[in-house]
Amino acid sequence: MVGWIERAEKVLFQTYARFPLVFTKGEGARLWDDQGRCFLDLVAGLAVCNVGHCHPKVVRAIQEQSSKLLHVSNFYYNAPMVELAERLVSLSFADRVFFCNSGAEANEGAIKLARKFAKDRGKDSSFEIITMNGSFHGRTMATLTATAQEKYHKGFEPMVEGFRYVPFGDLDALKEAISPRTCAVMVEPIQGEGGVRLAPPGYLKGVRELCDKEGILLILDEVQTGMGRTGTLFAHESEGVTPHVMTLAKGIAGGIPMGVVLATEDVAMSLTPGTHASTFGGNPVAAAAANAVLEILIDDNLLEQMAPVARSLKQGLERIAEKYPELVVEVRGRGLMLGMELKEPCRPVVEGCMRRGVLVNCTVEKVLRLVPPLVITLEDVEEALQAIEAAMVEAYG
Numbered sequence: 001m002v003g004w005i006e007r008a009e010k011v012l013f014q015t016y017a018r019f020p021l022v023f024t025k026g027e028g029a030r031l032w033d034d035q036g037r038c039f040l041d042l043v044a045g046l047a048v049c050n051v052g053h054c055h056p057k058v059v060r061a062i063q064e065q066s067s068k069l070l071h072v073s074n075f076y077y078n079a080p081m082v083e084l085a086e087r088l089v090s091l092s093f094a095d096r097v098f099f100c101n102s103g104a105e106a107n108e109g110a111i112k113l114a115r116k117f118a119k120d121r122g123k124d125s126s127f128e129i130i131t132m133n134g135s136f137h138g139r140t141m142a143t144l145t146a147t148a149q150e151k152y153h154k155g156f157e158p159m160v161e162g163f164r165y166v167p168f169g170d171l172d173a174l175k176e177a178i179s180p181r182t183c184a185v186m187v188e189p190i191q192g193e194g195g196v197r198l199a200p201p202g203y204l205k206g207v208r209e210l211c212d213k214e215g216i217l218l219i220l221d222e223v224q225t226g227m228g229r230t231g232t233l234f235a236h237e238s239e240g241v242t243p244h245v246m247t248l249a250k251g252i253a254g255g256i257p258m259g260v261v262l263a264t265e266d267v268a269m270s271l272t273p274g275t276h277a278s279t280f281g282g283n284p285v286a287a288a289a290a291n292a293v294l295e296i297l298i299d300d301n302l303l304e305q306m307a308p309v310a311r312s313l314k315q316g317l318e319r320i321a322e323k324y325p326e327l328v329v330e331v332r333g334r335g336l337m338l339g340m341e342l343k344e345p346c347r348p349v350v351e352g353c354m355r356r357g358v359l360v361n362c363t364v365e366k367v368l369r370l371v372p373p374l375v376i377t378l379e380d381v382e383e384a385l386q387a388i389e390a391a392m393v394e395a396y397g
């Protein structure tokens, strides 16, 4: 019988450079492949499975909801969607939320919202959105344009009109770039795809102050940093800043597709009936899963429990960096969104870890990115650190 990989290579678009692994089962921080091999997963569906694979509460919520109602049009209401909206509003700066299906779709919504908000205030020529070099906001045409990394634009030109880029972390450059054409600034609190890059302390606060002074919106893309990933429910909480608009996706529904746009009352009201929509947005099964995720993060104290584990992983990486200064540039990140920048490409390290049963990710070629499920244990951390060190020594030592 021809295997899954051979069959996949014949019929799937060749958009991903996949590793030759077929996963069949997940539980907590572990995955099993079709050969029965077990892996410690520090990729977590790329910062998606924050509460762990197949968390019993998420599975139960999906099972119960799917036996009652799978889908209903947004012409009507459904209870899990309303409950989730209430929870998100009570846990954030936002007064209203809009549901969709992915990070890119949430960011599209935020971009449309910012343009419409400016138009509603008579600023007809204010449609430009400023984003940061190295950012990542999605792969649809507008979010791809918002993504200020040329490598992703190549071959898809012309890009969408109305985006402008400035260096991440540079308030003076941002100030300089804001003009009467600007309607919003869009920024990730920590750049994920850009290499787990943090802005200098006080940067987000400065961005918000500039936005307030200029009467433009601050959109925070928390698609990757949200849902507990950095140690607080949303990354901006630890910076003492709130945005006008925030986007979420990835971890929100425990592995079920969902995106959300959250906004303050006055901003949200710019999207009136008929101006924006998404067929599957607020789907009851996805919403039930997301309600369970929030219950695990908040009511079951996962956010508190993850702190010592996150500290131990970062300290362990720092010890490796100290031991091998010839191999490591630096360790950075917050909570369980950590990056170790290497001096050489990290693909051989990723492969070496995989041979040792540990899944890690590599971004911008030389940054080893660790975004494990938040349920990872101290023993898991030890196992991961041993694999990473051994793989690094094997590849470059």
Ligand SMILES: Cc1ncc(COP(=O)(O)O)c(C=O)c1O
Binding pocket: 102, 103, 104, 105, 107, 136, 137, 138, 139, 188, 192, 193, 221, 222, 223, 224, 225, 249, 250
């Ligand atoms: C910060 C950020 N925004 C947006 C996206 C796009 O999300 P999606 O792949 O769900 O469209 C990603 C995905 O990696 C992301 O990290």
